[in-house]
Amino acid sequence: MQSSTPSPITNDLIDSLPPQDRVFFLADCETIDLAFGEVITEPGGRILHVFFPLDGFISLIASLGDSERLEVAMVGSEGMYGMPLTLGLDESPMRALVQGAGPALRMPAAVFGRHLEQCPALQALLKRYLYVLMHQLSRVAACTHFHQVEARLARWLLMTQDRAHSDQLHLTHEFLATMLGVRRAGITLAAMALQARGLIRYYRGDITVLDRASLIEASCGCYAADRSLYRRVITEEGVTEGG
Structure with missing residues (x-):
């Protein structure tokens, strides 16, 4: 660092x-x-x-x-x-x-x-962000248990793309398996399925998001729910309180 x-x-x-x-x-x-x-x-x-x-x-x-x-x-x-x-x-x-x-x-x-002690606006903002994190943690627990690997992988790629600000991602199957808590073979099958549908291109750890709109459709509803909650709790509330 x-x-x-x-x-x-x-x-x-x-x-x-x-x-x-x-x-x-x-x-x-x-x-x-x-x-x-x-x-x-x-x-x-x-x-x-x-x-x-x-x-x-x-x-x-x-x-x-x-x-x-x-x-x-x-x-x-x-x-x-x-x-x-x-x-x-x-x-x-x-x-x-x-x-x-x-x-x-x-x-x-x-x-x-x-x-934090001296800024009430910062306190209020981070309380709302803590709520967003709590929601994310609880949804990950449910998502891991109930949703198929392919939909979870699509969600995870979208979350990564949002934060990388790029369509190009470098992610090995071993790393993805660790992040999603599944066997490497499960990631391989899920990635192959998304690639066969033309949503991503995967080669030796390099993933390119080809069709973001369709990848959103392929993901579980958790991705859209997370984004909606963030907009409502952070973005919209922040505009209201901050002027």
Whole structure:
């Protein structure tokens, strides 16, 4: 993780703050580069910084053992990493793994705590974002149990595309299997099915989204539900409260 040159602010949470609060908040942030595969914290580890991705994104992974892992949430330019700090806790319950390299804004935990105490708008915004994360966690649990692998893979590719801001994704079958909590063979069959329908092109870990609209139709309803909830709770409420 290295410091980076300033980048245009594209984090939706920060952009939802009232202008004056946003200026004060950004003054205490530094722009860094998230490196692919970097582990920010392990389960039980101390959260030293909060991160607001601009173009990179972070996977939150629940672990039951060395080989039993499942991605339960994804944080990109729509959100932040470090939410336990808003509850007065500095311990991470999950593994935080950089899944997409790119710039992010970073703030020390102690400084973030002071902003949280002094800025009611930030408190209100992050309470709403916490609700969105709770919804995402609960839906992942249900989705993993009830929905077919092909539909779940379509949903996961769409979520990744949104945060990568690109149609080009580099994702191996082994990595996808870990993220979705299924066998590699299941990912292979699901990817082949999506490719046969002309929705994606897959070759040696490189995935290209060819038909986003049809990929949305192929995904389970969880993808549309997540986006709808975010718009209602964060975007629309933020406009109402922030003016």
